[in-house]
Amino acid sequence: GMDLAAKVGYNANKAGEYGDAARTPQPGQTAKPDADIVTASTAVENVASPKTGSGQPPIGVNNTIAPLDRVRADSNDRVLTTNQGVPVASNQDSLKQGLRGPTLMEDFILREKITHFDHERIPERIVHARGSAAHGYFEAYKDLSDITRAAPFQQAGKKTPVFVRFSTVAGERGSTDTARDVRGFAVKFYTDEGNWDLVGNNIPVFFIQDAMKFPDLVHALKPEPHNAMPQAASAHDTFWDFVSLMPESMHMLMWAMSDRAIPRSYRTMQGFGVHTFRLVNAAGASVFVKFHWTPLQGTHSLVWDEAVKISGADPDFHRRDLWEAIEAGEFPEWELGLQVFTEEQADSFPFDVLDSTKLVPEELVPVQPVGKMVLNRNPDNFFAETEQVAFCTAHIIPGIDFTNDPLLHGRIHSYVDTQLSRLGGPNFHEIPINAPVTQVHNNQRDGMHRQTINRGRVSYEPNSLGGGVPYQAGTAGFTSYPQTAVGEDKVRGRPELFADHYSQARLFYHSQTPVEQAHIVGAFRFELTRVTVPAIRVRTLAMLANVDATLVNAVADGLGLEVPEPQPLATTRPLHDYEPSAALSLLARPGSTGVHTRRVAILVGNGTDLDGARAIYAGLLADGAVPRYVGQKLGKITGAAGDTLDVEITLEAGPAVIYDAMVIPGGEAASAALAMDAHALEFVRLQYRHCKPIMVVDGGGNLLAKADIPANLPDGTPDPGIIGATPADAAAALTAFKLAIAGHRVWVRETDPPMV
Numbered sequence: 096g097m098d099l100a101a102k103v104g105y106n107a108n109k110a111g112e113y114g115d116a117a118r119t120p121q122p123g124q125t126a127k128p129d130a131d132i133v134t135a136s137t138a139v140e141n142v143a144s145p146k147t148g149s150g151q152p153p154i155g156v157n158n159t160i161a162p163l164d165r166v167r168a169d170s171n172d173r174v175l176t177t178n179q180g181v182p183v184a185s186n187q188d189s190l191k192q193g194l195r196g197p198t199l200m201e202d203f204i205l206r207e208k209i210t211h212f213d214h215e216r217i218p219e220r221i222v223h224a225r226g227s228a229a230h231g232y233f234e235a236y237k238d239l240s241d242i243t244r245a246a247p248f249q250q251a252g253k254k255t256p257v258f259v260r261f262s263t264v265a266g267e268r269g270s271t272d273t274a275r276d277v278r279g280f281a282v283k284f285y286t287d288e289g290n291w292d293l294v295g296n297n298i299p300v301f302f303i304q305d306a307m308k309f310p311d312l313v314h315a316l317k318p319e320p321h322n323a324m325p326q327a328a329s330a331h332d333t334f335w336d337f338v339s340l341m342p343e344s345m346h347m348l349m350w351a352m353s354d355r356a357i358p359r360s361y362r363t364m365q366g367f368g369v370h371t372f373r374l375v376n377a378a379g380a381s382v383f384v385k386f387h388w389t390p391l392q393g394t395h396s397l398v399w400d401e402a403v404k405i406s407g408a409d410p411d412f413h414r415r416d417l418w419e420a421i422e423a424g425e426f427p428e429w430e431l432g433l434q435v436f437t438e439e440q441a442d443s444f445p446f447d448v449l450d451s452t453k454l455v456p457e458e459l460v461p462v463q464p465v466g467k468m469v470l471n472r473n474p475d476n477f478f479a480e481t482e483q484v485a486f487c488t489a490h491i492i493p494g495i496d497f498t499n500d501p502l503l504h505g506r507i508h509s510y511v512d513t514q515l516s517r518l519g520g521p522n523f524h525e526i527p528i529n530a531p532v533t534q535v536h537n538n539q540r541d542g543m544h545r546q547t548i549n550r551g552r553v554s555y556e557p558n559s560l561g562g563g564v565p566y567q568a569g570t571a572g573f574t575s576y577p578q579t580a581v582g583e584d585k586v587r588g589r590p591e592l593f594a595d596h597y598s599q600a601r602l603f604y605h606s607q608t609p610v611e612q613a614h615i616v617g618a619f620r621f622e623l624t625r626v627t628v629p630a631i632r633v634r635t636l637a638m639l640a641n642v643d644a645t646l647v648n649a650v651a652d653g654l655g656l657e658v659p660e661p662q663p664l665a666t667t668r669p670l671h672d673y674e675p676s677a678a679l680s681l682l683a684r685p686g687s688t689g690v691h692t693r694r695v696a697i698l699v700g701n702g703t704d705l706d707g708a709r710a711i712y713a714g715l716l717a718d719g720a721v722p723r724y725v726g727q728k729l730g731k732i733t734g735a736a737g738d739t740l741d742v743e744i745t746l747e748a749g750p751a752v753i754y755d756a757m758v759i760p761g762g763e764a765a766s767a768a769l770a771m772d773a774h775a776l777e778f779v780r781l782q783y784r785h786c787k788p789i790m791v792v793d794g795g796g797n798l799l800a801k802a803d804i805p806a807n808l809p810d811g812t813p814d815p816g817i818i819g820a821t822p823a824d825a826a827a828a829l830t831a832f833k834l835a836i837a838g839h840r841v842w843v844r845e846t847d848p849p850m851v
């Protein structure tokens with residue numbers, strides 16, 4: 096019976112603080128019953144959990160849900176406890192000998208809390224540290240048993256749960272999403288025959304050919320070791336020093352300097368397995384395969400100036416985009432396509448299929464769609480799922496096998512190894528997000544953080560005491576494809592065809608539209624300008640000189656340099672002349688989802704024609720777009736007719752770069768006021784500069800004129816991306832505006848340098 100407050104008069108009004116109300120159940124606050132907590136005993140496979148983080152998938156589409164319920168925690172109607180389950184009376188103060196005395200060593204509650212906190216961080220991934228992930232499923236279009244016995248492809252309509260993590264490569268865990276970088280595209284399939292990880296990128300080729308060079312590549316790319324700069328950027332000396340001495344990186348550099356490296360969204364990227372893999376059918380016959388993911392949302396990228404500004408406005412731009420789309424039920428989808436070819440075909444190609452710096456042109460082997468992937472549920476907990484997920488290229492299943500790609504072979508080792516230090520031991524497969532949905536039975540035992548309680552005294556094989564189990568699966572189990580390898584010497588070397596570093600770089604450049612080519616020039620110019628050692632710039636130009644004369648001239652011009660002699664070729668064979676391949680252009684894939692999830696700013700102020708603005712807002716919303724009323728400050732504005740509207744976000748908090756398009760509704764007075772605000776002028780100018788569609792009712796007052804937005808293109812024709820309307824024909828104009836948004840950008844407007 097000690098009344099502290101009475102005794103010392105300490106914090107006499109503590110109970111008056113707002114926080115106290117949150118610490119105990121309040122009158123009328125009835126905790127929900129436990130009915131919606133699925134416990135291990137009630138968990139049934141294929142039943143969608145009511146405790147999912149977001150949009151619940153239809154029953155039966157994602158059976159990773161039930162197994163994870165076993166470990167989901169829900170504190171609803173629970174009191175605080177220690178990790179030993181001891182109820183904790185107060186979570187506010189440490190235990191002291193007297194209010195002004197020392198904190199006591201015996202305070203096991205404080206010590207447990209702080210100790211756990213001290214160890215909250217685990218080592219981040221050495222590459223791909225920054226990422227975002229989601230759950231979903233893969234659905235096969237058809238039965239592929241003629242070419243593979245892999246479980247997901249055995250039946251049309253078969254659904255296999257997946258967990259997919261997208262990432263940047265160079266930046267640390269907290270780095271910006273819109274860095275110029277390759278994106279990881281890693282898919283874990285929880286199949287009936289164990290986990291299959293397809294750990295790919297959004298670019299179909301890689302910088303290097305042999306795993307031996309990977310640590311060098313990453314050391315060159317990461318922030319420089321003496322000063323830890325720059326963060327999440329390849330635009331620095333060590334990266335370009337390395338790649339300009341490694342001409343095998345030329346093809347990948349073309350992709351990395353293209354708009355592929357600044358995607359608009361994770362949802363608008365392609366994905367690729369990169370290496371040539373094998374498919375193996377039940378009879379043991381094998382074909383080669385390349386994996387392609389094609390987004391049904393279309394491919395869509397940012398422009399560099401925009402990407403840089405988004406890094407400041409919203410460093411979580413891609414993470415937020417993925418999360419919000421899934422929360423809104425706009426589940427992103429990708430089609431899985433296969434390029435299937437035989438060993439004999441491969442022998443006839445003008446490149447080596449074991450070389451990860453080469454792709455197989457779609458003209459040579461078409462991509463056949465075999466299924467689709469849908470991401471329909473956000474993780475419940477970022478750390479438990481997105482951070483702890485362990486992708487490993489070694490995770491393959493019967494029906495899929497490796498080839499002798501020397502880059503792939505290094506990866507088969509690396510991914511398991513890296514998890515040992517990242518996740519702290521050999522039992523990372525037991526972490527719920529990594530656990531297969533199939534059962535695991537073997538004689539592996541113990542180790543750090545072991546969860547499984549194996550019963551019995553037998554942990555060896557063969558055994559008679561345990562009845563011989565678990566048995567070998569024999570031909571039903573994974574059997575490596577018996578690739579022949581006879582009479583070969585042990586060598587450190589590479590096949591001759593690996594030495595052609597330029598033919599496909601050329602193919603890529605020549606397959607781009609002029610707009611995309613201009614962006615590639617701009618990217619090389621930017622990156623090499625950031626390089627401080629002139630010799631590195633010159634050496635890179637010498638590589639580009641082997642790709643294309645127009646390209647190297649333009650980049651050299653931007654750097655104020657003469658074009659040097661081309662770098663000597665590593666091969667004595669002539670380079671191969673490929674026909675340009677339209678499939679390599681991003682603009683070739685507009686997608687099929689129209690304006691869905693596209694963000695549109697409607698600039699409003701006092702005097703806006705609110706009826707008109709509301710009609711546009713509703714019209715956009717009806718088609719799945721995401722309109723926002725953007726104004727000078729939060730609160731109500733009064734429209735031209737005296738009615739009011741709530742501003743949703745300000746020019747300051749929601750700047751131009753986070754929208755795909757904008758509208759200036761009618762209302763002379765509103766536009767005149769906005770034309771006096773540099774934020775609004777900048778907003779309009781950036782929308783224009785980044786080639787975004789702009790809808791303007793009644794000419795937008797003097798806002799466009801004050802922002803120096805030309806009505807016409809440089810050639811004198813009207814800008815097709817500025818969609819004018821009067822209140823009377825606003826509906827028709829809205830239709831034209833939506834078409835322009837679905838077409839992503841108004842590239843004909845773009846000049847280098849920008850005119851506005």
Ligand code: HDE
Pocket residue numbers: 220221222223226260261262278279280281294295296301305306307309367368369370451484485486502503505506509510511513514
């Ligand atoms: Fe990776 N890579 N990599 N990589 N990689 C990792 O594994 C590595 C390569 C890729 O979302 C690490 O768990 C080597 C190609 C993705 O968790 C590490 C080599 C491709 C992810 C590693 C490569 C990739 C990683 C770091 C050359 C595209 C993120 C943390 C031999 C096909 C997966 C981790 C996720 C992650 C090693 C080359 C894609 C260190 C040694 C080629 C998408 O193990």
